[in-house]
Amino acid sequence: MPGFPWSRAPYPVLVADAGGLVVQRNDAAQALLPAARPGARLADVVPAWLATAHRSMRLPAPRATRESDVPLAGLIAERRYEAHPSVADDGTVAWWLVDDTDHQLVREALRMERERTSFLAKASSILLSSLNLGRCMDVTAQMAAENLADAALAIAPARGRRLPVVTCLRGGTPVTSQESVDPDDVPGLGEALRGFPPVPSRWLDPASAPAWMIPEGFGPVGAIVITPLPGHGVAAGALVLLRKEGSAAFTEEEEVFARLFAARSGAAMSAARLYAEQTEITEVLMRELLPPALHQISGVDFAGSYRPSADHERVGGDFYDVHPAAVEGEPSLVTLGDVCGKGLEAAVLTGKIRNTLHALLPLADDHQRMLSLLNTALLTSHHTRFATLVLASAVRQGSEVQVRLTSAGHPLPLIVRADGTVDVADTRGNLVGVLPDVHARTATVTLAPGESCVLFTDGITEAKGGPLGDSQFGEERLKRALAGCAGMPAEAIVEHVQMLASQWLGGRRHDDMAVVAISAPRTHHLSAVDGHTRGRYTA
Amino acid sequence: MSTSTPPRHTGSGHLADLVGQVWNAVAEGDEVTATDIVLGALDDGVAPESVLLDVIGAVQGRVGEEWAANRITVAQEHAATSINERAVAALALHPAARTTPSRGRITVACVDGEWHALPARLVAEVLKLRGWQVDYLGAQVPAPHLISHLHTTQADAVALSSSIATRLPTAHAAITACQAVGVPVLVGGAAFGPEGQYAKLLGAQVWAPDARKAADRLAEGPLPRPETDHQPIDDLPHLADQEYTMVARTSASLVRAVFGALEDAFPAMRAYDDMQRERTAEDLAHIAEFLATSLYLDDEGLFTWFITWTADILEARGVPARSLPPALNLFARELRDFPRAVRTLQRGVEALTTDHSPANGTSA
Numbered sequence: 001m002p003g004f005p006w007s008r009a010p011y012p013v014l015v016a017d018a019g020g021l022v023v024q025r026n027d028a029a030q031a032l033l034p035a036a037r038p039g040a041r042l043a044d045v046v047p048a049w050l051a052t053a054h055r056s057m058r059l060p061a062p063r064a065t066r067e068s069d070v071p072l073a074g075l076i077a078e079r080r081y082e083a084h085p086s087v088a089d090d091g092t093v094a095w096w097l098v099d100d101t102d103h104q105l106v107r108e109a110l111r112m113e114r115e116r117t118s119f120l121a122k123a124s125s126i127l128l129s130s131l132n133l134g135r136c137m138d139v140t141a142q143m144a145a146e147n148l149a150d151a152a153l154a155i156a157p158a159r160g161r162r163l164p165v166v167t168c169l170r171g172g173t174p175v176t177s178q179e180s181v182d183p184d185d186v187p188g189l190g191e192a193l194r195g196f197p198p199v200p201s202r203w204l205d206p207a208s209a210p211a212w213m214i215p216e217g218f219g220p221v222g223a224i225v226i227t228p229l230p231g232h233g234v235a236a237g238a239l240v241l242l243r244k245e246g247s248a249a250f251t252e253e254e255e256v257f258a259r260l261f262a263a264r265s266g267a268a269m270s271a272a273r274l275y276a277e278q279t280e281i282t283e284v285l286m287r288e289l290l291p292p293a294l295h296q297i298s299g300v301d302f303a304g305s306y307r308p309s310a311d312h313e314r315v316g317g318d319f320y321d322v323h324p325a326a327v328e329g330e331p332s333l334v335t336l337g338d339v340c341g342k343g344l345e346a347a348v349l350t351g352k353i354r355n356t357l358h359a360l361l362p363l364a365d366d367h368q369r370m371l372s373l374l375n376t377a378l379l380t381s382h383h384t385r386f387a388t389l390v391l392a393s394a395v396r397q398g399s400e401v402q403v404r405l406t407s408a409g410h411p412l413p414l415i416v417r418a419d420g421t422v423d424v425a426d427t428r429g430n431l432v433g434v435l436p437d438v439h440a441r442t443a444t445v446t447l448a449p450g451e452s453c454v455l456f457t458d459g460i461t462e463a464k465g466g467p468l469g470d471s472q473f474g475e476e477r478l479k480r481a482l483a484g485c486a487g488m489p490a491e492a493i494v495e496h497v498q499m500l501a502s503q504w505l506g507g508r509r510h511d512d513m514a515v516v517a518i519s520a521p522r523t524h525h526l527s528a529v530d531g532h533t534r535g536r537y538t539a
Numbered sequence: 540m541s542t543s544t545p546p547r548h549t550g551s552g553h554l555a556d557l558v559g560q561v562w563n564a565v566a567e568g569d570e571v572t573a574t575d576i577v578l579g580a581l582d583d584g585v586a587p588e589s590v591l592l593d594v595i596g597a598v599q600g601r602v603g604e605e606w607a608a609n610r611i612t613v614a615q616e617h618a619a620t621s622i623n624e625r626a627v628a629a630l631a632l633h634p635a636a637r638t639t640p641s642r643g644r645i646t647v648a649c650v651d652g653e654w655h656a657l658p659a660r661l662v663a664e665v666l667k668l669r670g671w672q673v674d675y676l677g678a679q680v681p682a683p684h685l686i687s688h689l690h691t692t693q694a695d696a697v698a699l700s701s702s703i704a705t706r707l708p709t710a711h712a713a714i715t716a717c718q719a720v721g722v723p724v725l726v727g728g729a730a731f732g733p734e735g736q737y738a739k740l741l742g743a744q745v746w747a748p749d750a751r752k753a754a755d756r757l758a759e760g761p762l763p764r765p766e767t768d769h770q771p772i773d774d775l776p777h778l779a780d781q782e783y784t785m786v787a788r789t790s791a792s793l794v795r796a797v798f799g800a801l802e803d804a805f806p807a808m809r810a811y812d813d814m815q816r817e818r819t820a821e822d823l824a825h826i827a828e829f830l831a832t833s834l835y836l837d838d839e840g841l842f843t844w845f846i847t848w849t850a851d852i853l854e855a856r857g858v859p860a861r862s863l864p865p866a867l868n869l870f871a872r873e874l875r876d877f878p879r880a881v882r883t884l885q886r887g888v889e890a891l892t893t894d895h896s897p898a899n900g901t902s903a
Contacts, residue, residue: 129721
């Protein structure tokens with residue numbers, strides 16, 4: 001081509017005039033577009049996108065402008081080219097065609113890889129944050145349906161005869177169901193759910209898939225793949241991915257990726273399962289150690305409240321119980337105590353003491369004897385711990401309540417009178433579990449309606465804090481607080497004391513704290529308790 | 540949640556009547572009568588939800604007002620609340636209040652350090668009436684308990700209640716912990732501000748002004764799922780200056796220093812007896828607590844509201860409030876290296892020295 005400066009240029013160059021006819025081309029363009037001879041109509045010899053791009057260059061020259069939404073790239077002979085125009089004054093355009101197929105492929109691969117990595121990172125962070133099996137299954141099904149398939153099922157190993165299944169359609173919300181089916185009836189599912197031996201993902205012929213596996217409204221199924229969820233020693237479950245008829249089948253690469261996701265959700269589901277099992281065990285063992293809920297028994301109001309030393313625990317070294325009398329009209333026995341130490345180990349010992357006291361209930365009338373027997377039991381056990389406690393036998397007599405109180409080395413019970421006086425129960429005794437003998441003196445107190453006897457552990461009085469952060473709550477402050485509690489219901493007193501002690505602490509470290517109130521219920525009308533029936537008080 | 544929602548039913552006269560009766564019984568400490576009135580109203584066919592919110596809730600609202608106005612003691616407030624609690628418990632057992640769960644599962648709890656359980660209890664009962672399966676965890680639930688509960692149950696949402704603004708930093712920790720395990724949070728209670736502005740600030744999914752609105756919102760559909768890559772600090776970028784951390788961590792020694800200096804600045808204090816001194820120290824500790832909370836939320840308005848309210852309470856107690864500005868100035872001296880704290884304290888002094896219109900404090 002004489003006068004054509006680019007005939008040997010390495011990129012295809014095609015020159016067309018304003019009328020849409022090919023003017024010139026170089027060697028590379030000839031090889032790429034053999035039909036695009038000079039004089040041919042551009043629209044007849046090049047792909048439509050390039051012809052459109054050329055039309056959009058229509059002038060007025062010399063200031064060529066282009067409609068911005070016309071793409072300057074497209075396929076030629078199955079490869080992708082970018083077209084770069086340079087416009088001459090007369091309106092002819094030289095199109096430089098640059099092959100960017102490989103660039104595009106790399107960009108696409110990078111985008112896919114980024115998407116997958118961020119999907120896996122997101123899956124990990126969501127799955128890691130929950131220890132709830134149901135939620136892990138929800139997340140697994142939903143994320144799989146959004147990213148890997150048109151619908152997904154997360155299936156956990158059966159508990160009993162039912163198979164827990166979470167189904168999620170793309171764009172939908174996860175739905176939990178329990179299927180009464182035998183997983184071995186579905187090829188590959190039984191093996192996947194057993195978790196051992198390791199099995200690969202498995203294709204399932206859509207025609208042989210059971211009806212429960214196809215979500216309602218899904219339509220004809222194109223492909224189903226069952227992937228085991230690896231559970232590190234325990235069976236975690238299986239992930240079922242479904243694609244609609246007509247949508248692309250699973251590629252090998254996609255299958256590998258699905259396995260990466262399955263590894264994460266399997267780990268999360270097995271951790272959640274282990275946590276649930278452990279929690280169930282703890283729950284059962286803990287039930288016996290938890291303080292009981294108290295209520296009215298035989299006309300006497302009881303209320304108790306317990307705050308363990310550590311927030312994450314529910315039990316500790318303080319304990320209380322109320323044992324109703326075997327015979328109506330006999331006193332109920334209240335026990336409240338404190339073993340040395342805190343935390344779970346101390347709680348286990350409180351459990352033993354509570355059991356021992358329970359066994360000694362037939363002797364509940366004789367506090368001294370109960371304490372002696374408990375002392376012997378503690379001395380002969382392998383625990384080297386000791387305990388302090390209060391025994392209280394409370395019985396309703398008319399509208400009053402009579403309480404016999406015995407302290408074994410424990411802070412003395414306080415009596416809240418109707419007029420706001422606070423008395424200290426006159427009982428003394430040694431702690432149990434140290435000396436061969438225990439000696440204790442019992443006090444008898446009569447509560448008029450609306451009066452209460454408050455038992456507490458030293459966690460309350462020794463609570464260290466206050467506005468200046470350096471003093472103990474102390475017995476005097478407790479007495480002052482109780483003076484304001486005259487006539488209050490047992491629950492209110494107990495809660496009030498716990499609240500004051502806790503506010504005194506203001507978030508500082510503390511010991512276990514227990515409070516029990518024994519109250520003579522108020523009669524209906526306030527006037528009946530108006531201070532005239534002040535209780536007797538005898539040693 | 541605000542429990543003083545006025546009755547808005549056709550029988551509002553009857554309801555107002557019931558409120559008066561229950562209030563009288565509660566004020567006399569007469570639990571039997573209070574419970575009888577509540578059960579009688581159910582027998583008469585008053586809707587259980589209305590008895591809960593328009594009667595018991597209204598009475599509790601009045602208890603709160605009486606306390607805020609310093610007309611009853613904290614112990615009396617406790618006694619009244621426990622009678623209301625028993626009335627709620629009695630109501631829950633009445634045949635009219637029996638329901639079977641037909642919706643999802645909701646966990647209802649108070650934030651740690653929050654002792655006012657009744658508003659949360661009312662929400663729990665209303666949700667039960669509306670067919671939810673409810674786990675009610677009660678007052679002052681430490682975050683570890685709440686979270687392990689969420690791991691073992693599959694709650695659709697957590698409803699968190701807090702009435703005292705100073706619990707908001709703790710509430711924030713609880714909100715983000717719930718969200719971190721994937722459970723959305725609905726909050727309510729006076730602590731979150733009259734328009735719920737702190738609920739938004741602390742990233743709760745939903746704020747509800749009262750129990751009815753909470754139940755309505757939950758009935759509308761699932762709450763939005765928490766974002767997974769959310770960091771608590773994103774809500775409160777101002778915490779980067781560490782002022783909250785410093786004031787909160789050193790509050791005891793801060794209060795001690797101010798207390799000592801106040802004796803010099805305010806000689807009348809020397810004549811105080813032990814009780815008066817302890818009360819003064821408590822007031823200072825409250826100031827430190829509200830200051831810390833204001834720093835946490837970056838809201839000076841909360842602090843000035845608290846200071847004017849304290850001044851009113853002091854006057855009602857017969858204590859001259861003129862010791863407050865010197866106390867705030869002493870705090871500012873101790874915290875001179877912390878610009879936000881100093882600015883907040885100055886606003887407090889300004890609020891006290893200019894004409895302060897006493898806000899009717901119901902949210903502390």
